[in-house]
Amino acid sequence: MSMQVDTTAFAGTDPVYVIAEEVFSSMIDGEPGFLRHWDGDPPPIVDAMHAWVDVHGATNGRVLLSTERSTADDLARALLQMGPTEPVSDEDFADALGEVANIVGGNVKALVPDPGVLTLPQVTHERPHTDPEALIYELPLDWRGSLVVIGLWRLL
Amino acid sequence: MTLAPDTFAFVADLVRRRSAIQLEPGKEYLVESRLLPLARTAGLLDVDSYVRGIRAAPHPTTLEAVVEALTTNETSWFRDALPFRALVDHVVPEMLTATTSGMFAPQLRIWSAACSSGQEPYSIAMALADVLAPSRMKITATDLSDQMLERGRSGRYSQLEINRGLPAPMLVKHFTRAGADWEIAQPLRSAVTFQRHNLLDAPPVGGPFDVVFLRNVLIYFDLATKRDVLRRVQQAMRPGGFLLLGAAETTIGVDDGWERVSVGRSSVYRLAPRRAA
Amino acid sequence: MRALVIDDSRTMRRIIVGVLTALGFETVEAADGRQALDVLEQGIEVDLACIDWNMPVMNGLEFVVAVRERKDWRGVTLMMVTTESEHGQIVRALAAGAHEYMIKPFTPDAVKEKLQLLGLVEIEELV
Ligand SMILES: C[S@@+](CC[C@H](N)C(=O)[O-])C[C@H]1O[C@@H](n2cnc3c(N)ncnc32)[C@H](O)[C@@H]1O
């Protein structure tokens, strides 16, 4: 069965954007105003990092968050309340990015009519395999001028 | 960027006249940050030019928007917890035993004054739902801000708002998911009526009230306005009615028409019989 | 007051520990339900457990069930802190014996307000 997100229930507001906005405003920035929709066509991400969780059950899907390594560093620093230039250990870095994917993923899961279970987050440099046909939805975001992409993928 | 002194003076005066909210000197940053989004929407780069435009051609809806932008709408579910316990454990039982004297029948009438986005009146409804059928409660929820009233009427709250003070058993009992948000159940929604009302004006329809929640709004007013508002509230209440104030608010030293009653670790105020109409 | 903070994400543990410390709690950390049970088995007394749901080894729901089976652990207040946010999941956690439920993401204020509800943090005296 495919992962279907019932977008009709949202009265014009994009629920995935709402979720992202809540995650960023409460846990990353501490206040709203730093996350918006990406203006125009997003450029390809160079030196990308990917964090994702899968939803398994009646529906199978993947919530994938992709961003440049340096943006991911900034995200981790913000989440860990570190200074802007403080070095982030590899462990902290992967953990922080994974937890962002986990939080976004769990909330996205709640949008699905018949949700299943969430896998533990994974973080890699290499983009995990997704079938190009299986893209359900993609949301390019502008966080303090940097690109962060949230994608929902069907898992076949 | 700093705000021009006459911009601040104009806004402070407008807001004081329309809402009684006091913007003391030093609150320039507040005016600037709250009005900047309005200025931007109007296609202007800064607050000074926005306000200059308003002064040159004042328009009622624009003036209202400015006042609304300067209200603080911070709220949460069951804010401070204790007043809601006092309502259920003390106020309602008192009122129920007093039905013989003609009050509190057939419905308990409650006014949630300055209700912001609705968490307060819905918390009242949820607290009462444990002891009273929704058809026996009539909650009038008022605020100055149309935007807040609209949110209250929608009965829809974000995840972040839901996390703030709403006990999980209440969440599962009274809410369903609506996309990324949560929506409050219909029986409770129909117990609450939202209505625009300025505390400086005559009381809203829906009274006379048995209980008034007037929480976390007197703090924005000067002493004379506090006294004035409390007098008006008295006129909207039934004899023996109860008033519940915010954690930093009291009638003592402001208006002597009230008797303070300690309930557990908090206080409620009872309309002193002398003033009962 | 002592709190046991259970989450497989060290980032999340750090955030929760930060909020609880500011509220006057002493904290102990565990990275999964099994580790958390070990802490309790050692006889370390805790007033509050903040419990993630999705964790390796033993998940938060299993931890809640295990704690509720023990009479001597009745005094521990159990609060889920998780990204699981369906209505049905919250019902499940409460039915298993959790006392409160906080959905990620959250603000520090929200933690304080939940703990006030649970009677673990003083409500500011009313004047
Ligand atoms: C901080 S909120 C309090 C909300 C709620 N009573 C509580 O305790 O959580 C203050 C509210 O007072 C409203 N307000 C301010 N001045 C007012 C006035 N003159 N008349 C009516 N409402 C007013 C604001 O719009 C705002 O929603």
Ligand SMILES: [Mg+2]
């Ligand atoms: Mg986890």
